[in-house]
Amino acid sequence: MRFATWESAGRSSAGVVGEHGLHALPGTTTVLDLVRAGLPAALEAGAAALDNSSPTPIDSVRLLPPLEPPTVRDFAAFEEHVEGVVRSVSGGGVVVPEWYEAPAFYFTNPYxxxxxxxxxxxxxxSHVLDFELEVATVIGKDGASLTPEEARDHVFGYTVLNDWSARDLQGREMKVGLGPAKGKDFATTLGPWLVTADELDAYRDDEGFLQLDMRVSVNGTEVGQDLLSNMSWMFEELISYASRGTWVKAGDVLGSGTCGNGGCLGELWGRRGTRTPPPLEPGDIVEMTVEGIGSIRNRVVPGEQPTPITAARRRPRLRKRTASGRT
Structure with missing residues (x-):
C-alpha cells in the first residue's frame, strides 16, 4: 500500500494512493499517526479509505513529504559513491578504513x-549545487539496541530521498571536523509517497538486499543509474546500528546514502577530474525514479541573498572579569 500527504485549496490531507487517485483518510489522521499505529492497523485504515472515499486526481494537488518525521538520519552505505566523492574532495581515491568498520551517518534537518x-x-x-539519489526507510515501531533480525520487524516502508547538497559550503564546513551543516540542511526531497515494506519484498535477492533500479536525470538527460542492492549494508543493519545504545522511534527516517554510478555530480567530478556535468543552476530540473516506489521531480530556482557572516573574533582568553564587565 502507498500512503501520501498532499495539499489542496490550502488544506493538507493524508490518505492512500489508489488506481484512480488519492483517497483521504478520515478527519485529521496523518501518515505519521498511521506509522505509529503499526503496519497492520495502517493497512486496515488504508483499505477502509479506498472503500469509503472518492479519489482526488494526483495531478490536481501538491504532494507534500509523505510524513513529518521526528528525526532524519542519512547514511553513506555505497562504497562507489564514497570513493568518487573522496577523489572529488581530496584528489585521492582511497576510502578510509574506518568506513568499512561501521555504517556512518549524520542527522539532517527534518524541517x-x-x-x-x-x-x-x-x-x-552557494555556487556548487548537487543532488543525491537515495532511498529512505521509515521506522514503524520504537526500539532500542536492535539486532538486524529484530530490525526487520521495525521497517514500515520506503520512499525516495534527494539529499540536496551545496558542495562548496559542505567542503568548508567539514574541514573543521564537523558537519555537514548548512551544506545540507536547506532542502531534502522526500516522496512521492511511502510504500509499505510488504510491497517490495519480491525485490529481495538471496542475501536479502532490495534489488531496486535507481535512476536520476538532469533536464531529461540520464546522469546516473544503480541498484539499491549495491549498498554495503542492508537497511536492517543500518537500523540496528542507529539503535545501538539508544532509541529509534516510529516515524524516524533513515536514508541509504547516495547510490553509485552517477548518483550525484560530486562522484562524477571525482572520477572525471572535471566538473562535468556542471553544478546545478536555476532552471535545471532533477528527476529521480526508483523501481517499485515512484518518481520525484524538482526544479532549481534562485535563492535568497545570504546574510553576511561575522568572522571569528580573536579573544584574549581571560579567566577573570575586567572591571568594565562587572554589574
Whole structure:
C-alpha cells in the first residue's frame, strides 16, 4: 500500500494512493499517526479509505513529504559513491578504513523536507549545487539496541530521498571536523509517497538486499543509474546500528546514502577530474525514479541573498572579569 500527504485549496490531507487517485483518510489522521499505529492497523485504515472515499486526481494537488518525521538520519552505505566523492574532495581515491568498520551517518534537518515536485532554491552563498539519489526507510515501531533480525520487524516502508547538497559550503564546513551543516540542511526531497515494506519484498535477492533500479536525470538527460542492492549494508543493519545504545522511534527516517554510478555530480567530478556535468543552476530540473516506489521531480530556482557572516573574533582568553564587565 502507498500512503501520501498532499495539499489542496490550502488544506493538507493524508490518505492512500489508489488506481484512480488519492483517497483521504478520515478527519485529521496523518501518515505519521498511521506509522505509529503499526503496519497492520495502517493497512486496515488504508483499505477502509479506498472503500469509503472518492479519489482526488494526483495531478490536481501538491504532494507534500509523505510524513513529518521526528528525526532524519542519512547514511553513506555505497562504497562507489564514497570513493568518487573522496577523489572529488581530496584528489585521492582511497576510502578510509574506518568506513568499512561501521555504517556512518549524520542527522539532517527534518524541517527542510520538501515535496516530490516542489521548487528548490539555491542555498544562500552557494555556487556548487548537487543532488543525491537515495532511498529512505521509515521506522514503524520504537526500539532500542536492535539486532538486524529484530530490525526487520521495525521497517514500515520506503520512499525516495534527494539529499540536496551545496558542495562548496559542505567542503568548508567539514574541514573543521564537523558537519555537514548548512551544506545540507536547506532542502531534502522526500516522496512521492511511502510504500509499505510488504510491497517490495519480491525485490529481495538471496542475501536479502532490495534489488531496486535507481535512476536520476538532469533536464531529461540520464546522469546516473544503480541498484539499491549495491549498498554495503542492508537497511536492517543500518537500523540496528542507529539503535545501538539508544532509541529509534516510529516515524524516524533513515536514508541509504547516495547510490553509485552517477548518483550525484560530486562522484562524477571525482572520477572525471572535471566538473562535468556542471553544478546545478536555476532552471535545471532533477528527476529521480526508483523501481517499485515512484518518481520525484524538482526544479532549481534562485535563492535568497545570504546574510553576511561575522568572522571569528580573536579573544584574549581571560579567566577573570575586567572591571568594565562587572554589574
Amino acid at each position: 527542510a523536507l520538501i515535496g516530490a515536485h516542489d521548487d528548490v532554491p539555491v542555498p544562500p552563498g
